Amino acid sequence: MVVVKMTEGVEWALHCCLDLAWAGDTPVPAARLAAHHGLPPAYLTKQLQALGRAGIVRSTPGPRGGYLLDRPPHTVTLMDVVAAVDGADPAFRCTEIRAGGPHTTRCAIDTAMARADLAWRRELAARTLADLDADVRRADPDAPAATRARLT
Amino acid sequence: MVVVKMTEGVEWALHCCLDLAWAGDTPVPAARLAAHHGLPPAYLTKQLQALGRAGIVRSTPGPRGGYLLDRPPHTVTLMDVVAAVDGADPAFRCTEIRAGGPHTTRCAIDTAMARADLAWRRELAARTLADLDADVRRADPDAPAATRARLT
DNA sequence: TAAATCTGGATATTTGATGTCCAGGATTCG
């Protein structure tokens, strides 16, 4: 009955999305993103490809190629990124302990968990990359420019 | 940065808590609870012990012994059970990708995730075993008595 | 054409959940 899972890949993906937002329209190779965060390049690639399949990120091959953010930051919610990387699983799978239990039609435990899961998703869907960007700028106005310089 | 994890043990624990609530003041051995749900007895034991350490459940050894719910159902929230079984982990651990990132003092991703996590916990803390009991009775008024009969 | 870069699948490694086992200790009952 795993209700909510969240892997490290989401953290990486979010960082990369912000990085790409700051990089603007200059493609950034996966290798450079990985190096920037000290992450295994071959694995980060997988997260980026997932973001690509979700239409959040776009890629161009060849020299001077790399990844670009493919949507305006204020249209990409954190939920979008989580769903892209960890999959938009059917909310939660139940172990079906139905042997002689209280089961008639509906299950109280089931719905209670679904409700909590929904609250979580709603919260993630309420924030976008643009919000994160604004938060970072408030704390350190130079960070975006510095990151951009290091990546392009 | 695993934010929310939820294991199957929680589902089992919730089922057992409801069962014990219905069993009233008659102790139910772990073996019978396990058989009732078709679960591995040796492993269910672990969840029950966790519930015991959290003060949700009480145990009496010896013949005619077993487990009892140790608090009125309306005082046991789903969050209590989740925390007892899966641990009240520090909400979420961050991988610290701090190498050259936007880090100054606070982290936007961090706080956004913490907020979502909080929403999830709040939802779980808002419902108690008594609520679940009421839901089940509404769907099938006979279920509690039937379960009690099978367990005692 | 050569270099850079992505794509996608196969596979290995690691971690944590799941499941098992056993050697105690407490309690009840005869």
Add this chain to the structure above:
DNA sequence: CGAATCCTGGACATCAAATATCCAGATTTA
């Protein structure tokens, strides 16, 4: 008292999924 019942807690085995690596194409730039 002695035997049966039941819990406690730790050590250990197993399994699934996340994490990580590798490589053989495909695509674009120069």
